[in-house]
Structures are given as C-alpha cells and as structure tokens.
Amino acid sequence: MIHRGHLYTISKAKSLGDVLVVVVARDSTIRKRKGREPVSDENQRSALISSLRQVDAAVLGVEGNIYDTLERVKPDVVALGYDQHHMESEIERESKARGIRLDVVRLDSPSPSLKTTALLKDF
Amino acid sequence: MIHRGHLYTISKAKSLGDVLVVVVARDSTIRKRKGREPVSDENQRSALISSLRQVDAAVLGVEGNIYDTLERVKPDVVALGYDQHHMESEIERESKARGIRLDVVRLDSPSPSLKTTALLKDF
Numbered sequence: 001m002i003h004r005g006h007l008y009t010i011s012k013a014k015s016l017g018d019v020l021v022v023v024v025a026r027d028s029t030i031r032k033r034k035g036r037e038p039v040s041d042e043n044q045r046s047a048l049i050s051s052l053r054q055v056d057a058a059v060l061g062v063e064g065n066i067y068d069t070l071e072r073v074k075p076d077v078v079a080l081g082y083d084q085h086h087m088e089s090e091i092e093r094e095s096k097a098r099g100i101r102l103d104v105v106r107l108d109s110p111s112p113s114l115k116t117t118a119l120l121k122d123f
Numbered sequence: 124m125i126h127r128g129h130l131y132t133i134s135k136a137k138s139l140g141d142v143l144v145v146v147v148a149r150d151s152t153i154r155k156r157k158g159r160e161p162v163s164d165e166n167q168r169s170a171l172i173s174s175l176r177q178v179d180a181a182v183l184g185v186e187g188n189i190y191d192t193l194e195r196v197k198p199d200v201v202a203l204g205y206d207q208h209h210m211e212s213e214i215e216r217e218s219k220a221r222g223i224r225l226d227v228v229r230l231d232s233p234s235p236s237l238k239t240t241a242l243l244k245d246f
Binding site: 001002003004040044052053 | 127174175176177
C-alpha cells in the first residue's frame with residue numbers, strides 16, 4: 001500500500017533527475033528482511049508504484065545483487081530511501097569498479113512515524 | 124493509504140469518461156461512518172489521490188450533501204464505488220430535480236477482500 005511517506009520519497013527522488021525509475025523489492029527480499037509475507041506481491045506492488053504520476057517506470061530488483069539492476073537501468077543518480085540498508089559508499093565504490101558512473105544520494109524522511117506500521121497502530 | 128482495490132476502482136471510473144474528478148471524503152464523514160479517526164486526514168488523502176496518473180483532479184466533498192459537489196463539478200457520469208452507500212436511483216432523481224443531467228454507474232469490485240482491513244489482517 002502507498003502512503004504519504006512513500007509519496008514524499010518519490011517526489012524527492014524525482015526532483016533529482018528527469019526520469020524516475022523505481023526498483024521494486026522482490027517478495028523474497030521482503031520475506032528475508034521483514035520475516036513475513038508481503039501484504040501485496042511484487043507484481044501488485046510494481047503496478048501500484050507505476051500508477052503514480054511521478055514514476056516513469058518500475059522494475060523488479062534482483063535479490064542480493066543491486067548491480068545487475070544498475071547495469072540495466074544505467075541511472076545518473078541512485079536515490080536511497082531513508083530506511084534502506086544499502087551503504088552509499090559501497091554502492092559508489094562497487095559501481096566505479098564496474099565502470100558505472102553514478103552519484104548516490106540518501107533521501108531524508110519527513111518524519112520517522114511515516115511508516116505503514118506506525119500509521120496503522122490505531123487502525 | 125492506496126491499495127490495488129482503489130486502483131481498480133479508479134481505472135474503471137476513468138474508463139467511463141475523459142476527465143476523472145475524485146471526490147474525497149471529509150474527515151467528519153469518516154468519523155461518522157467508521158466511528159474512528161481517519162488514518163490520514165482529508166488533505167493528505169486528497170494529495171495521495173492526486174498523485175495517481177489517472178486522476179485529473181481531486182476535490183473534497185461536502186458532508187451530507189453530495190449535490191453541492193455535483194453542481195460544482197458538473198460531471199457527465201457519476202461512478203459510485205462498489206461499497207459506497209449512496210443510492211443510484213436517489214442521485215438520478217435528485218439531480219434531475221435540480222436540472223443536472225448525469226448518468227450514475229455502480230462500479231463492481233474485483234474481490235470483496237480488497238479492503239484495507241482485509242489486506243492487513245495478517246499484518
């Protein structure tokens with residue numbers, strides 16, 4: 001499900017370039033990181049993300065290897081969500097080693113309470 | 124929050140015309156109907172709905188009087204969500220009495236389980 005925290009992140013990412021490609025997490029990654037089934041599956045999440053005006057394309061990621069996706073998408077800028085576990089320095093170093101030129105930006109969050117679980121605490 | 128059930132409804136509504144105006148429920152209406160505070164307030168919900176590619180405009184409704192909104196928006200077609208309480212026949216009769224020409228369509232649902240509460244039952 002999409003909430004205003006996602007929208008904030010997407011607007012910030014869009015402002016960094018002309019075309020916004022969103023990499024959608026695989027179900028297997030969510031199972032591993034969250035220890036539960038995703039509420040919607042990866043194709044449903046991809047369709048939801050694609051329905052947003054500011055999103056030009058959505059692609060499913062490759063579990064455990066973000067560099068295959070980066071080589072396919074060839075972005076000028078990688079925008080990381082405030083809560084994504086990837087390290088800016090590691091992406092910059094590894095991309096350089098593979099001959100990919102890109103900048104990595106860590107997005108901020110308007111408020112840490114803007115998470116699905118927090119929004120739904122009284123639901 | 125927006126889930127794939129909302130997206131289904133919006134796509135169906137969009138297919139009925141050229142310009143899709145979504146009437147967003149007021150907080151007071153949600154409090155009355157659901158007996159709880161809305162998860163996001165009416166302005167946040169309006170911004171979320173406006174972020175969808177298929178939505179041309181979002182307007183806040185008028186509690187207890189849909190006809191003020193209809194007179195402002197002047198739609199050719201009113202698309203009711205499958206779970207909205209309004210009666211098609213009442214809207215048609217009352218619009219006619221006010222000199223507003225419009226058709227009323229009741230949208231179907233892909234599945235009654237596509238509700239936030241159902242989607243989150245295992246969350």
